[in-house]
Amino acid sequence: MKPWRWLHGLLGLTLAGLLAWGGWVEYRELSELAPVNPAEVVDEVVAQLQQRALNAAKVDWPQARRTALETASSGRRRDLDLALDRLVRGLEDGHSFYLPVRSAVPMLASSASAEPQPLARLEAPVRGVSRLAVDAFSSLDAEQVRKAAAALRALALTLRRDATCGWLLDLTRNRGGNMFPMLQGLSPWLPEGDWLQFEDASGARVSLRRGADGIWLGAQRVSEPVADDAWPQGLPPRRVAVLLGAETASSGEMVALAFKALPHVLFFGRATAGLTSGNELLPLRNGGLIAMTTTRAVDRAGHVHHGSIAPDQAFGDDEAAALAAAAWVVQGCSPGG
Structure with missing residues (x-):
């Protein structure tokens, strides 16, 4: 097989x-x-x-x-x-x-009839800056994935339309799961081109990228194009402060890496869990499954990750990190910011 x-x-x-x-x-x-x-x-x-x-x-x-x-x-x-x-x-x-x-x-097991699993939520603003939390997502059902991605995308588009300076993207409780609805939902905040790559033991790489024709993982399209995903021409990018913590792991780390090395993005908080690798699933004839780590993540700057993602500004306290992140976002609205 x-x-x-x-x-x-x-x-x-x-x-x-x-x-x-x-x-x-x-x-x-x-x-x-x-x-x-x-x-x-x-x-x-x-x-x-x-x-x-x-x-x-x-x-x-x-x-x-x-x-x-x-x-x-x-x-x-x-x-x-x-x-x-x-x-x-x-x-x-x-x-x-x-x-x-x-x-x-x-x-x-398919769970199309189940209640949609929550993926994201708006938390209380920090110093007037909107805070979007994206958490772990474990569903494997196609319809559940579609609904979760659509709900997150609606939030991302609303914030893009309404926020003046930027946003906080809170990944502190994202312990992993299915990264695709996370990234599909956040696509209005991400540019075209490679978001990240996965490198195997031989050095061969496959890209996760966004083009005008959708989101692709190598030669496989994982999301159809959506007209209003692209950043409107003439609208300057808003600052995105990404909040990280020790529980940010696996797919949560992949989401962070999709934002890494963008000029309007900074990471705040604590080092992540260090599961910056990709797994391939192998079904076995006995009915079991093996999740086999086959790749390491590579960010858009070309850095191969072998462990934790370090924040640009480190804080031992989540609230202190959020306050500093909000201050940085607001600074982007000031003259010369």
Whole structure:
């Protein structure tokens, strides 16, 4: 079976960060297969990890395979799960993980009838500056993703229209998940061109970019073009103060990097969690799933990230960071600001 598409922004066991464009029926059928040969599953996983995992070169694969085969030799599902979990943990990248079928199937179950999962909210202004908080988002359902992105985009457009100086983008509680509705929703604040790139172990890169024809991840379009997303001609960019914290992780960090190195953006707060890497999801014939870290994030300035994102102005207290960020935004309205 072919591996899943490029999928980025998974954070540990928050279980999200996937492109939610179908695949439900295919995966349900996969998860209902009769018991498989554990050795075949182990060999499949070893081959995929050895070929594409970011830290593959750091693992003794013959020894790792022997240990996994020994653990899984009983034929019991729980022992196969244990063997696969240990194989993935052996990468020691802090971001890869294995999900047994009991966790994978509920995660991928379609939830179109459920209440839309909240993604963003307006918080109380700070010194008169609007504050938009974008939090973690775990839904994988296409309709949920669409609704969340549309709601965030509406907020971003409203602030772009009404704010005089700029805004605060609060990512302090964004622990990750599906980065695509986050970035689709914030697209009215982002320019055309590369937002960030993902670099694999060989040095090959794929870009997440916005063009006149939509948002693209490499050769795959992940969002159709929207006419009023583009920044109006003649309107100067507003300042964006991005608030970061220790809980800003994975997809939250990807959102921050999409804004990094823009001339009208500064980061305030604390260093982030340091999961600045991209995961690819691999469905297995036993019904389990592996989220395999395959890339590192590269910002628009060309800097490859290997850990935490440092703020431009560091503060140990979130409120102090917000006050300083608001003061900087207001300064942009003053003469020469």
